Amino acid sequence: MSNTTNVAAPLQHLAIIMDGNGRWAEERGLPRVAGHQQGVRTVVEIVNECVRQQISCLTLFAFSSENWGRPESEVETLMSLLLEFLASQRQRMLDDGVRLRVIGDRARLSATVRSALNVAEEETRDGGCLTLVLALSYGGRDEIVRAARQIARRVASGEIAAEDVDAADMASALDTAGLPDPDLLIRTSGELRISNFLLWQLAYAELYFVDAFWPDFGPVELRQALDDYRQRRRRFGLTAEQTAAGEGLSNSAS
Ligand code: IPE
Ligand code: IPE
Ligand code: MG
Numbered sequence: 001m002s003n004t005t006n007v008a009a010p011l012q013h014l015a016i017i018m019d020g021n022g023r024w025a026e027e028r029g030l031p032r033v034a035g036h037q038q039g040v041r042t043v044v045e046i047v048n049e050c051v052r053q054q055i056s057c058l059t060l061f062a063f064s065s066e067n068w069g070r071p072e073s074e075v076e077t078l079m080s081l082l083l084e085f086l087a088s089q090r091q092r093m094l095d096d097g098v099r100l101r102v103i104g105d106r107a108r109l110s111a112t113v114r115s116a117l118n119v120a121e122e123e124t125r126d127g128g129c130l131t132l133v134l135a136l137s138y139g140g141r142d143e144i145v146r147a148a149r150q151i152a153r154r155v156a157s158g159e160i161a162a163e164d165v166d167a168a169d170m171a172s173a174l175d176t177a178g179l180p181d182p183d184l185l186i187r188t189s190g191e192l193r194i195s196n197f198l199l200w201q202l203a204y205a206e207l208y209f210v211d212a213f214w215p216d217f218g219p220v221e222l223r224q225a226l227d228d229y230r231q232r233r234r235r236f237g238l239t240a241e242q243t244a245a246g247e248g249l250s251n252s253a254s
Helices: 021-027 032-052 072-096 111-123 140-156 167-173 219-231 240-244
Strands: 013-017 057-064 098-103 130-138 184-187 206-209
Touching: 021 032, 032 057, 032 072, 032 130, 032 219, 057 072, 072 098, 072 111, 072 130, 098 111, 130 140, 140 167, 184 219, 206 219
Parallel strands: 013 057, 013 184, 057 130, 098 130, 184 206
Antiparallel strands: none
8 A cells, every 4th residue: 555665667768857067157257158068067967976876877968959950159159068068078988888879850950060079979889887878959840740751651652550559669760769768857057847858758757847957056066956856656557556566667658
């Protein structure tokens, strides 16, 4: 009867909407770029903490499909910071067993950024500790549309029947194919929304919103979020009794 035995499944996949860089800078009378620079430092700290916490997958929302609409100079700054991040963290990722993977519409990224991402993915492919997924030029709706097109092509070619298309086919047509669904989503900066992030994959994620701006979110704040997650009781649509008995603890369609 008691749901105290229903401990949360171990956290395999953490997803983060890194928000509030601009406001962090504005509060200090600094240009937004200073907030993004500080935000990259936070990324480095949080990646290291996830390695320490033995989390196997971390997905960071770094640039959304809607962020393309920001002023050109801000978009350029964000892309240069990404290139700097890849260059400065290369050795550390290799040493720490971090494997980089990118999700999103790469076609919209510049050739320079695309090629740096391809090189980093290739170089880090044997990293076995943490898969670091960067969501870049990423939108959940865009991803679902691209997956639907892929499945439509398979149906049109006669490879599968429309009636046979199931959730696992959909999951494996998404950019996140092969990754477990996120167990926990953190969003910083006090905004209470998903902003088109991982719409399919977050179906049963636990949600955690924190007021700190991303540049102020550090290992201590991350550990608080992980502690909070451990208190959650996940039921996946079942009753407390069923989940206490260990049923239904699956979190993925694939
Ligand atoms: C998050 O911080 C970084 C990106 C979206 C690229 P913001 O730039 O959205 O910062 P705020 O929300 O304006 O404070
Ligand atoms: C979400 O933040 C996207 C990223 C963190 C990359 P935004 O700042 O773009 O989201 P909204 O506009 O507040 O919803
Ligand atoms: Mg924002």
